[in-house]
Amino acid sequence: MTAVASRPAATRLVDHFEYGLDAPICLTWELTYACNLACVHCLSSSGRRDPRELTTDECKALIDEFERMQIFYVNIGGGEPTVRPDFWELLDYAVAHHVGVKFSTNGFRITSERARQLAATDYVDVQVSLDGATAEVNDPIRGAGTYDAALRAMDNLRDAGMKDFKLSVVCTRDNIPQLDEFKKIADDHGAQLRLTRLRPAGRGADVWEDLHPLPHQQRELYDWLVAHGEGVLTGDSFFHLAAFGDALPGLNLCGAGRVVCLVDPVGDVYACPFAIHDNFLAGNIRDEGFKQVWQESALFRSLREPQTGGACTSCSAYDSCRGGCMAAKFFTGMPLDGPDPECVKGNAEFVSAGDRPAPSQDHSHRGTVRNAPVPVSIGRRRPPTTMCDESPVNAADLTPTGS
């Protein structure tokens, strides 16, 4: 041991992860803020393309850097990544440079021809987003016609012989009763079901109060996940539910800036895909390169310091829950060192949430959108409880698109 070791030596793997790795394990790269849809809960407030978007050459240089850092795979998202004209070119480039790709799509552009191409490419995985097992539940959230489009894409992928692609579902108050149906849709398509947590990020902050699962649904979800074990993927997103009992499979820690990060369409690097806000912006790859940001940025270095658990430290579940999700706390105005807003022990009630932070950016569509969400219940918005409960800056943008 040298004198400079100011923190205890890591013995468990999870401790190493807390101190950060030389390169991320779970890197999300959002290729564009452009999207043909306008989902009410979009974590990146996508819609319009950002004119400063990375060029094809810049994207390729970034892939080269990923290869040098041995980042074995990236999760590509958006926006809708397939609307970039060079999307398929970048996909091929990444694969040729030993950077595997899993990309998320709403399915509109996964034609039978593209599906065959994908099935024939090694190291590429596809994740089709669907937030209701029926059009009645899905389309109010993702937009008119989006259920049919996702199912068509999945049919095409199955028919092309694509194995184990992902059906990705954000769990909400409305679709938690449909977990078995989602599983069946996935099974019928030879796909794997992936369930992730709704987070109050981007436009998700606007619908959080209406859509986040109710306390008894959290329990239902936890029991369902335990019953289905490793057969269902969760992207490690439900570790706050571990406080119900046994830990779920996965790392069970907030990986933001430690093993997780986001590169956004203009090259900004954030601590996590659900933390697109100036407070979690570590740097830009155009200025300093990705490696430099990942390894040296002041923000990431501070996230890798031992964190204080605040009010959670005395909780019996702290070892597995660790106070939950940093982004969920931040965007609901709760202190970062306290309980998660969905704390299953009910401790969030004892914390007074401050004002919700104003978003730092918004690429939402401003005009009408062809496949706009069908406003039923989601269109109702909770009345502001304080003057600043909703961002005063973009009040007009908070109206559901198309209504």
Place this chain on the structure above:
Amino acid sequence: MLDEAWVLNGSVALRPEPFGALAYDFTTRRLSFLKDPALVEVVRALGEHATVTETFDAVGIAPADRPRFGAALERLAGQQMIVRRDAA
């Protein structure tokens, strides 16, 4: 296993990390962790030696540690991270 020839699976890449290495299998998309720098050395060197035991000798694994390393290699073999050389 100890008398056999093994090698890192061709579809697996190792990335050095402070705790040892990350191992990623491009075919199965499976990520594993090698939690000991000496184990990483062994895995990297397997292909250069006629047997696992000779690899242990070359890397300098003490006899007392060999059962532990042997068990770790069995686990990696179970995940197809390392493969028998004649089968490779």
